[in-house]
Amino acid sequence: MATIRDVAKLAGVSVATISRYLNKSGYVNADTELNIKHAIEKLNYLPSGVARGLAGKSTKTFALILPDISNPFFPELARAVEDVASTYGFTVILCNSDGQIGKEKNYIDILKSKNIDGIIFASNTLGQEDVDKLASFNIPFVCLDRAPTNKSCSVVRSNNREGGRLAVKHLLESGSKKIGHIYGPQDLIPAKERLIGYEESVRAFDWFSPSLMVQGDFGISGGIKATEELMRRHPDIDAIFAGNDLMAVGALKALHRMGIQVPGQVVVCGFDGINMTEITEPELTTIAQPIYDMGALVSRILIKKIEGTIEADQIYELDVTLIPRESTKRSG
Amino acid sequence: MATIRDVAKLAGVSVATISRYLNKSGYVNADTELNIKHAIEKLNYLPSGVARGLAGKSTKTFALILPDISNPFFPELARAVEDVASTYGFTVILCNSDGQIGKEKNYIDILKSKNIDGIIFASNTLGQEDVDKLASFNIPFVCLDRAPTNKSCSVVRSNNREGGRLAVKHLLESGSKKIGHIYGPQDLIPAKERLIGYEESVRAFDWFSPSLMVQGDFGISGGIKATEELMRRHPDIDAIFAGNDLMAVGALKALHRMGIQVPGQVVVCGFDGINMTEITEPELTTIAQPIYDMGALVSRILIKKIEGTIEADQIYELDVTLIPRESTKRSG
DNA sequence: TCATGATGTGGTACCGGTTACACATGAAAT
């Protein structure tokens, strides 16, 4: 590979001039510019990002740390992140943390050694020590779905509580008389918020009882188990609001196995808006997060932070939308 | 951040010794080693991967180029690739090419400038010029699902033709009398091979006709369209073999809309074994590729190539397996 | 006429590692 010195030699100028030309910093004569252009073309010269990185410049790379790319929520997010990154000339490193704090710390060290420009955390296990570590490393980062208490960290999330309310409202309007809720792990902020949204909306009803709320694990099998438990406790339930789509899919499966008609006897509403909801039978009503938009936004925010063109850390809360489908469509 | 020279100063030795210690190259006295260890700990020293990369060593990074991470086939693959990479100390850059050769070329340049160690192509659009470019850049790479003609490139794929035969065999055994096939884009080798497997297995039957084969686009909506077309041409069909799971899902949807019972009137078999096949109603019979294994293998091969511990380029063909589920379960 | 500032360019230290080479020392082999 040709280096900047080769180009300089061929163009008959110094490396400094080439560098100025490449970065459009400082003056370069029009004729010189042409010579350089030709030399670069002739040599097929490509500046080394590594050398640039070492010389203290941006490596034009950031990392996306998420629990597991094979969880259906994340591919769309990752796609959005990478789309925005690539239009700004950035490259994305993918990290699966499995929500394990150890793995996450390990990634942070490796990423630091690679001198990456920033990190997007779509993982929920980020502790205060990690934040401190990142701060000490001076690595810009942005979070998804974090608590609002974090200083020095912008957060993108959607209005999960409002989503919970929206789900209940829709279920009531579609004629439900008794609504159960399968909630996700309570160390995850979104799961907590959705639960609160549900609880706020239903506690005034005389049919409400805390036993209508069952914990799931945000996975399909957890949704199945929780649904079985819920139907055991309350066989008269006619609606289930699941804390995410995967558990809603589990609910659909469990109800099907029990011979309970959806939406005939029980209606089901999920949360997230992953693609999977379109292929279930019946198709799944869900409270959709703008997943792609969230990814694009978080990516854009990080890039702004990296480039220093952002003011202060901030919480960006995006609206969720109800997507009504068959699973909550009562014939009556 | 502390540098190697800081460590050298604190440990009272030269940078060369530190470097030898870090890389376990050359001799280091036991006492010296201890001193260095302490100095590193005290200074919280982390070697710069960037500097190493510039000094001609591996960047411990490779890229995964795929069409679209949000296509359900790829997250599991990506997960496997990253799992193996991280256990070997490598980091993975994610690139979505959308199958566009321009984007791919662009990525290759960027990746070269980042001095990455290798590339995995899970994208099907790699042309000869790209191969040449990679060769001239001297970047090791491994492909998924490529034609066997490629020299200087190992290929991992599964036995797609056998999979096509397997699907037909299973459909016949489950009592099908007339089997249609929805095939994928013929510029994709796997789609072609599956079609051949199908054709080989059915052309001897008197019910066979070329019009039983309809083209789809490997997507859900393409599967729907193709199914409609297929049923228009041959309303007496009682089995559909779709070239991939997404189109099989589309078939399920289309048949459902037409009021055709699955598996009662028509049975459906997909191909790939993506997770989605477990959540359809009925659950989808499919010819499963060992997706995770393929990702893990391709990742391991690339790493071996990078580390120079691999012999020759080779084709690795993995077996597919039939996963029989409800969608082909005839009661009769 | 001379100071001033815009334009244009080169020299070189530096980023933080790696590594070839030189140079010790001490023990074993001849």
Add this chain to the structure above:
DNA sequence: ATTTCATGTGTAACCGGTACCACATCATGA
């Protein structure tokens, strides 16, 4: 006693860029 070799360590060039500083040249304004 001398060669030989394993052990142990330091010096400094190098990887390929960036950027500070010095130094021209030339037009303009005082």
